[in-house]
Amino acid sequence: MNNSIELTQIGRYDSGIFDDGAAEITAYDPASQKLFVINSATDTIDVLDVSDPTSPEFNYSIAIDDFGDGINSIAIKDGVVAAAIENDPAQDPGQIVFFDTEGNVLNQVTVGALPDMVTFTPDGTKVLVANEGEPNEDNPENNPEGSISIIDLADGVENATVTTADFTTFNGKEEELRGRGVRIFPGETFANDVEPEYITVSPDSTQAFVSLQENNAIAVVDLETGEISDIQPLGLKDYSRGLPQVTNYTWDLSEEVLGTTPAGQEILLGGMSGLFYEGETDDGKLQFIATPDRGPN
Numbered sequence: 660m661n662n663s664i665e666l667t668q669i670g671r672y673d674s675g676i677f678d679d680g681a682a683e684i685t686a687y688d689p690a691s692q693k694l695f696v697i698n699s700a701t702d703t704i705d706v707l708d709v710s711d712p713t714s715p716e717f718n719y720s721i722a723i724d725d726f727g728d729g730i731n732s733i734a735i736k737d738g739v740v741a742a743a744i745e746n747d748p749a750q751d752p753g754q755i756v757f758f759d760t761e762g763n764v765l766n767q768v769t770v771g772a773l774p775d776m777v778t779f780t781p782d783g784t785k786v787l788v789a790n791e792g793e794p795n796e797d798n799p800e801n802n803p804e805g806s807i808s809i810i811d812l813a814d815g816v817e818n819a820t821v822t823t824a825d826f827t828t829f830n831g832k833e834e835e836l837r838g839r840g841v842r843i844f845p846g847e848t849f850a851n852d853v854e855p856e857y858i859t860v861s862p863d864s865t866q867a868f869v870s871l872q873e874n875n876a877i878a879v880v881d882l883e884t885g886e887i888s889d890i891q892p893l894g895l896k897d898y899s900r901g902l903p904q905v906t907n908y909t910w911d912l913s914e915e916v917l918g919t920t921p922a923g924q925e926i927l928l929g930g931m932s933g934l935f936y937e938g939e940t941d942d943g944k945l946q947f948i949a950t951p952d953r954g955p956n
Contacts (some may be wrong), residue, residue, distance in 0.1 A: 671709055672715040674698055685941060686735040691760040697730050697741055704733065706762065706821075721762045726943040727753050734786070739765065739785050739816055743774035750795055751801045755788060757816045765816045768798040771823065772803035776857050780864040786810040786819075788865055791857035801812070805853040807869060807878070808828060809885050822885040826878070829890060840892035841876045 662779025674682045674696070681700035688695070692710040704721040721742075723730050728747035733740065740758040753774040757765040776789050787809060794802035807824040814820075829836065829849040837843055844852050855878065857870045868881040871890075879889040 670709075670711075670713040670715055672696075672717070674700075674705065684733055686733045686740070688738065688760050690738055693760055695733055695735060697733055699730075702729055704730065704740075704758075704762075719762060721758060723756070726767060728755050730826045731758050731773075731775050732777045733781055734777050734784050735760075739812075741777050741779070743770075743777040743788060745773050747797060748801075749773045749793065750801050751863075753790070753810070755786065755810060755821070759874070766819055767939075768810060768819050768821050770808035770810075770821060771806040777854070777860050778859050778860065780867075780882065781862055782864040784811070785863065786812060786883075787858050787860065787880075789858050789869055791854045791856065792851075793854060802847075802851050804850040805855045805871075807837075807858075807867070807880055807887070808856060809882060824880055824885055824887050826853050826887055828887070836876075836890060836892075839889060840894045842874050844873075 672682070674856070681698060682696045682705070683699045684697040685691075686695045687709070692708065694707040694709045694715065695905050696705040696707060698705045698720070701720070701760060702723055704723070706721065708716045708718050712952065723742065725826045726742075727744035729745050730742055731745055733742040735741070738760050742758065743753065744756055746755045750772050752769050752772060753775060755769050755770050755774065756767040757839055759765055770788045771792060773791040773793055774788045775791040775816045780787065785806060790806045790808060792803040792805035794800075804825055804827070806826070809824060810824040811820045812824070827850045828879040831848075833843050833849055836849060841849075852874065853871050854873050856872045858867050860867045860882075865882055866888075867882055869878040869880060871878055874890075875893050877891045877893065878887050879887070881888040912953070914939045
C-alpha cells in the first residue's frame with residue numbers, strides 16, 4: 660500500500676507583479692469561487708478569481724488602512740469575510756472587520772490586543788479570535804493580557820456582539836499550573852503571560868481549543884458559557900531517551916511525594932501521562948501503573 664502524497668501545481672498567482680507583494684494567508688469562498696489573500700507587504704486583502712484554477716486572476720484589493728495598522732488573519736463562511744486587524748500600537752484593542760465577497764464593509768467590532776487568528780465555528784453562528792496580547796518590544800511593561808473573543812452572529816453580522824474569554828481566573832494559580840507542566844515567565848501573572856495563537860473548534864461548535872505556544876499548553880474554551888474551562892499542559896516529550904515504557908510505582912497515602920516514590924525512585928514523567936489505578940497492596944499502599952513520557956516535568 661502506497662501512502663505517499665504527490666502534489667502537482669496547476670496554476671499560480673504572483674503577487675510580485677505589484678511594487679511589493681507577499682501572499683501570506685488565504686481563504687476560499689466556494690460560492691463566488693474567489694480566493695482572499697492577505698498581502699502583508701501592502702497591508703491589503705487581494706481578491707483573486709480562481710474559477711479557472713489553472714489561471715488565477717487578480718480582481719481587486721481591499722484596503723484596511725481605515726481599520727487599523729496591519730491584517731493578521733482572514734476567514735470566510737457563507738459569503739461573510741472576517742478579517743483580524745491589529746491596532747497601532749499593537750497593545751491596544753484590535754478590530755474584526757466583516758466584508759461581503761464584493762469587498763463591501765458589513766460591520767466591525769472591537770476585540771482584544773493583537774488579534775492574531777480568526778475562525779468561524781462549524782455552525783457559522785460564532786466567530787472566534789485569538790488575541791495574542793504581545794508586550795511592546797521597546798516597553799516590556801506594556802504587556803496586555805491575552806484573551807479569546809467570541810463574536811455572536813446569531814442575529815446577523817450587523818448585530819454582532821462580543822464576549823471576552825480571559826484568563827484572569829487562573830491568576831494566583833501560577834505555581835499550581837507550573838506543577839502541572841505549564842510554562843509561565845517568572846514574575847508574570849498567567850493572564851499577562853499567555854499569548855493565544857491558534858484556534859480549532861469541536862464539530863458540534865460547543866468547545867474551542869487554543870494553542871498557548873509560549874506556555875506549552877492548550878486552553879479549552881466553553882463556547883456556551885464564554886469562559887476558559889481548562890488549561891491542558893502538553894508536558895515534556897524527550898524522545899532522545901527512547902520510546903515510552905510501562906513502569907509500576909507504589910505510593911503510601913501517609914507520605915507526601917513530589918517527583919519521587921517513597922522508595923526514592925525518580926519519576927520521569929511528562930505530566931503523569933498514562934496513569935492507571937491498580938489497587939491497594941497487602942500492606943495498605945496504593946499502586947498505580949504509569950506510562951512515562953521519558954522526560955522530567
